[in-house]
Amino acid sequence: MDQLDRRIIAALQHNARASTTHIAATLGVARTTVHERISRMERNGVIAGYSVILRQAEDTPKVQVVVLLEVQQKETARIIKRLEAYPEVKLCLSINGEFDLLLSAEAPRIEDLDILVDELAAIPGVLRTNTSVVFGRRIDRG
Incomplete structure (x- = not known):
């Protein structure tokens, strides 16, 4: 793909x-x-089928993770372009320090995010990841 x-x-x-x-x-x-x-x-079985998805109420809980990525600097723009293809990725911030990018991702199930993190780690130019599950929002001014 x-x-x-x-x-x-x-x-x-x-x-x-x-x-x-x-x-x-x-x-x-x-x-x-x-x-x-x-x-x-x-x-090839990449698309296994189609289904009907019922609308979830806005207050339906979703699992959220924060993923830190260390990337090869020369690959940053290409990696960000790849990240745009993942609908689970809701936010991508460029940061300083030990890691280069901070992602916020959401999905209905933790298993979906487990697959996502594995795929992110396999992107050429991604050197290392660190993932944390969000337990709750204490302050949200967004």
Whole structure:
């Protein structure tokens, strides 16, 4: 899977009923490219199926993690571009100190975030990660 595949998957995760024409226009690629890539991902089992997701109430709890990434400096822009493909990543901050990037990520289940953190660690240029689970918000002025 490459970056375009991830962007197509993100579009389908947002709306699995979106037409290939709509997805192609949104991503700035040919409709046939989107169609062929979706077909290939279905054949290869990357896309295992489609389902209906019921709306969750806004107060439905989600699991949140904070992930610190140490990255090779010359790869920072490329890594940030890759991070944009993960809908779970809600915030990415550039920081100083021992780590270079601070991410906040949310998902309905801790297992989803476990997979996410493994994928983040496998991105070329990511040297090290450190993950903490958020137990609660004590002050939130956002």
